Amino acid sequence: MGVIWGNLRTRMEKGLVVSLISRVWRRLRRRKKTPKPQDFAGATLSELFDFIKSQELVPDLKENEDRLKQILGDSSDLTFRHLMFGRELKVPIMVVHVDGMVGSEALMNGLIGPVLEKGLRLPEEKYGDHLNRDELFALIKQQVLLLSSVHEVAELEEVLDYLVRGHAVLLIDGVTKALACEVKGWSERNVEQPTTEVAVRGPQHAFVENRRVNTTLLRRTIASPLLWFEDFKVGAVTNTIVTIAYIKGIVDDGLVEEVRQRIKSIEIDAVFESGYIEELIEDAPYSPFPTILRTERPDKVAAGLLEGRVAIIIDGTPYVLVIPATFATFLTAAEDYYERAFTGSFVRAVRAFAFFLALTLPSTYVAITNFHQELLPTSLTLSIAAQREGVPFVAILEALFLEFSFELLREAGIRLPKAIGPAISIVGALILGEAAVSAGLVSPALVIVVAATAIASFISPIYSMSISVHLLRFPMIILAGTLGLFGVIMGLAAILIHLCAVRSFGVPYLTPLAPMILSEWKDTVVRLPLWQMDTRPKSLVKQEYIRQSPRQRPQPPKQDDN
């Protein structure tokens, strides 16, 4: 057969058609072949998942080692340590871990050290041959390991999962179970000051990349047994742990269930940032506005939880999601509550005004200079006209040009290495502020407008809201340049209708302005003194509406005059 085949092949290889046929034939043969576990050649991801699922732990240590090596591709960071338990018994034990994921001190002092020592000190005459392997397994688990968290694992799949999460796995010859020992220890960023949400007064720590550290920060802020955490695994390949946090008793159970369902329904290969989860569970995927709050401040998350919101902590990112989030949430900073009530209220008014300004100032400028000069006082009209005399472009082009160069500067400023940053700002300031004006490309009035807008747009404490405003400014300018003030009003109305239509996890986005809930105004339009904020938001909380006892206004003790 082989000879005939070889003959045929040499003869056939001369023809193109024939070579095609032989290629197809080869492919067909390959397809028929089941993936050989030895090298996994050509195996797909789902085939590999199935293979891993089908594998089991076997009594033989060597075979277990081979399987682990095979599945992990004999990766260089995979480390095996073979031990012998007992002086005479000499039970082979194997400790597997991924190098770099475990703390060597915990591994030595908690796992390997105790196992070896106990083995040597074991009164073997007492046990002799009677010590069967399962008893030894239990003995090691209960009396030997000096570790706080040890899990019994029966499936190879679980063993692998624990391994890649930084556990050391202990296997005993003849036992088809393993012990996953928590000896995690990898290098990590420390808890530091928040970088994107700075507060003058208030807690100065921020979340980090480690989920466990983040839950700890929350626990330390809310020391209550009713702060509940629930873990989910998201990402078929990254296996990222996503934790939802809420305060049982305050939160609406329906909301928690909704969050659970939405997270469970995610089917994605990787999760690297909270943005992944946000985009996959948000209500308004096409909206320019964020409907989920992300923050790196533990105090902000804690405050949200106490209002009946749910937090989502994602391993690997310092940004925690808080849902539901309304429009007002994005104009609120943690510090509003730490400074005195009047300051908080004033700052909020400034923010709301700034938001409006950032959205409408350039477009209003374009509309008025282009179409409605009569709306300005005469002297101002004349001065703007004089400034614009040498400018060759219409106001809309001028505004778009300047806004666009501002966006360029902003983006360059963020991405550049820190050492080059100042250079860019100098160049930007000089080019935009001075050269563009003296070259007659733009009018000074517009530079003022764009600069004011730029400052105003960054007043929102949450960067994602600033970005939305940046985005919306361009269509607004175009509308103003084509339809004048009518266009500006229409643009604003369109944004308003959109905002009215959007919901965040069942809560209308513009709550408490529309629908109007006056009892929530105490913490949105203004910030009343703490002793007046007696209730939680009605839109979020169903059962625990009362937050604190009323009539807590502090007063000086009454003085007797006699």
Add this chain to the structure above:
Amino acid sequence: MAVLEGGKISGKQFVALTVLTRILAALIEAPTISGTDAGHDVWIAVLISTILVLPWALILVHLAKMFPGKTIIEYSQDILGPWLGRLVGLVLIVYFIQQSAHAARVAADAYVTTIMPETPLIVFIATLTALSANCARCGLEVLARAADIVFPIVIFLLVLILVLPFNIVDFFNLLPIAAYGWGSIVEATFSSFAIFGELLVMTMLFPYLDEKKDTGRLAVTTVLVSGFLFTWLSIMIALVFGPVMESLILPAFSLSRAIELAFVVERVEVIPLVAWTLGAGVKQTVFLWAAMLAIAQLFNLSEMKSLAYPVGALVAAFGVWLFSTVFDALQFFTATKFGPLGILVCYAIPVVLYIGALIRQAVRPSRREEGQM
């Protein structure tokens, strides 16, 4: 049957919606009631018509209470029988579309006559209609929330233009009362009455109130608030302009032009501009939504969202074709034009329905007794 409109609105939102629906008329039509000769006595006509409208509003409320959860389209078929009832429904659909188109046209005309004379009318009408259709498509709740936001803004702006010209008023402009004879006042009252008929849209909104027992109070509030704003505006315009007011096309705009305070507050024409754009938008959307709902109910459609853009296109087309000049639009409901027709649609239909319902109520128990016997 499928739920066409699942939204619920609160009492506050109801008042906001209905009063906003009337703002456009308040700013543009009512203060002078263009086309009549009442002159500075218009405020009397507005006041009288407000009082006259109250019993009618209560009839609408009572009808809604007799047929809970039903719009006028549905209960007109219950009362008048399927064929006559459907005819009434058809008439109302045409009225709603006409009102929606009227709002768009008046707002567009206002822009063309004031600040953007060179832009074609259709640009404004098309833009406004696109937005309203989009909003009506999102449903009543979104519309109500938008009204929640817009209402305080518009009322604030309105009060601003009503208060700021205090330094140029002349109280003697109101004298003599009934200078042009009571006949002209009656004529203006008729016109104002016909314009008030747009509150008929309340019959479409009543079923979606979340607190049904407040219905009467809310309807009366709407009538009184809008009547009050109308009266105040027409008095203010008479006080400022006196005998000239008859020649003003857009009195509110002229009023804001006249404002000049300490060389700081001047040229505030933008204020009525913003107010009537928002008001026109809400009015157009409310009537567009009402027309969509009415069509869906009359023809037993399973959903109404897909009607938004087709009906919107109809509204835009009507807005362009229905009126030939700005005066056509402003004087649409005067006695010599379509005023009688408006009164027939807005007042005669509900009254006939009410009488029919009362007769049915009186007859039905006896019938049931017969059946039992």
